[in-house]
Amino acid sequence: MNVVSAIGGSLVDQAVRRVRDHIRSNNLKPGDTLPGEGHFAADLGVSRAVMREAFGALAALRQIDVANGRRARVAAIDGMVMSASLDHAVATAQISVADVWDVRRTLELRTAELAARNRSGTEARLITDLAAAMIVDRNDLAARTRHDIAFHQAIAQASGNALFLQIVRSFEALMLVAVPTAWRTRTDIEQQDLMLAHHQSIASAIADRDPIAATAMMDAHFDESISDLFNQPRS
Numbered sequence: 001m002n003v004v005s006a007i008g009g010s011l012v013d014q015a016v017r018r019v020r021d022h023i024r025s026n027n028l029k030p031g032d033t034l035p036g037e038g039h040f041a042a043d044l045g046v047s048r049a050v051m052r053e054a055f056g057a058l059a060a061l062r063q064i065d066v067a068n069g070r071r072a073r074v075a076a077i078d079g080m081v082m083s084a085s086l087d088h089a090v091a092t093a094q095i096s097v098a099d100v101w102d103v104r105r106t107l108e109l110r111t112a113e114l115a116a117r118n119r120s121g122t123e124a125r126l127i128t129d130l131a132a133a134m135i136v137d138r139n140d141l142a143a144r145t146r147h148d149i150a151f152h153q154a155i156a157q158a159s160g161n162a163l164f165l166q167i168v169r170s171f172e173a174l175m176l177v178a179v180p181t182a183w184r185t186r187t188d189i190e191q192q193d194l195m196l197a198h199h200q201s202i203a204s205a206i207a208d209r210d211p212i213a214a215t216a217m218m219d220a221h222f223d224e225s226i227s228d229l230f231n232q233p234r235s
Contacts, residue, residue, distance in 0.1 A: 011044075011046050011050045012050055012053045012054050012057065014044065014046075015040065015044060015046060015050055015051055015053075015054035016054045016057055016058060018040060018043070018044055018054075019034065019040060019054060019055070019058060019064070020058075020063070022034065022035070022040075023074055028074045029074060030073075030074050030075060030076040030077075031073055031074065031076075032073060032074045033071045033072070033073050033074075034064065034071060034072045034073065034074065035071075036071060036072075037051040037052055037055060038051075040054075055072060059072075059075075061081055062075050062078040062080065062081050063075055077162065077163075077166050078166070079165070079166035079167060079168070079169030079170040079172075080169065080170070080172075081170075082166065082167065082169075082170035083169065083170040083171070083172055083173050084173075085170075086100060086170055086171070086173070086174065087173045087174065090174065097174065097178065098226075100171065100174055101178075101222075101225075101226055104168075104171055105219075105222040105226070107164065107167060107168065108152060108155070108156075108168065108218055108222070109215050109218050109219055109222075110159070110164070111152075111155050111156045111158075111159040111161075111164050111168065112155055112202060112205075112206065112211075112214040112215050112217070112218040113211040113214055113215045114158075114159035114160060114161065114164070114211075115127070115155045115156075115158035115159050115206045115214065116205055116206045116208075116209050116210055116211040116213075116214040116215075117209065117211050118158060118159060118160040119158035119206055119207075119209075120158070123154065123157065123158035124158070124203075124206060124207040126154050127151065127154045127155060127158065127202075127203045127206055127207070128203045128204075128207055130147050130150050130151040130154060130199075130203075131151060131196075131199040131200045131202070131203040132200075133147045134147045134148060134151070134196055134199055135196050135200075138192060138196065141180055141183060141184075142180075144183065145175075145176065145179045145180050145183070148175075148179050148199070149172055149175050149176070149179065151199060151203075152168055152175075153165065153168055153169060153172075155168075155202070155206065156168035156169075158206065182195075182225050183195070194224065195221075195224060195225075198217060198220060198221040198224065199221070201213075201217040202214060202217045202218055202221060205217055
């Protein structure tokens with residue numbers, strides 16, 4: 001009888017679990033190499049085709065890196081996997097964009113607070129530079145959008161919690177649509193200046209290591225953004 005046939009799940013499912021178990025039991029870290037498909041196939045008593053499918057599934061989930069000409073390696077955490085799930089959930093009306101932004105707001109108030117406490121000098125300069133770049137490129141919507149997304153990700157990076165960064169990165173696909181939409185609602189210079197000033201104030205509070213001000217300014221930023229995106233009346 002096949003080694004895995006008496007255990008629940010398909011052969012591929014069992015193969016995927018065996019690779020994950022190998023990573024955990026050997027305390028492997030991102031970049032560490034894995035045994036080849038043949039090793040796992042022999043160990044499990046399955047065909048190479050089964051292991052090839054298992055490796056492909058793990059690569060699609062960004063849990064391993066597979067490239068022609070070299071052995072598979074343990075992959076680093078990647079928020080883009082979560083991003084694909086969020087995009088699918090919104091597209092299929094399982095959750096709304098407003099739901100996502102409500103969660104994002106909660107998270108980013110915390111990342112702003114932590115960034116003000118934990119940021120390095122280099123991180124503070126990057127956040128400040130990105131806020132300034134939004135002003136320089138205020139007439140280039142595509143460039144301003146890139147700076148805006150990078151600004152929020154830089155704050156998450158500065159929080160010191162790697163999971164916050166990956167979760168904020170998972171919002172990127174939605175932000176590529178929502179950020180330009182929010183900016184297009186600001187049809188006069190005063191409205192644009194206010195939003196640019198919010199970003200500068202957040203950056204300054206983080207640079208000054210002022211978590212209370214950083215949180216308050218991020219909250220004000222979301223008040224403004226959400227009212228424009230979802231046509232909510234401003235308080």
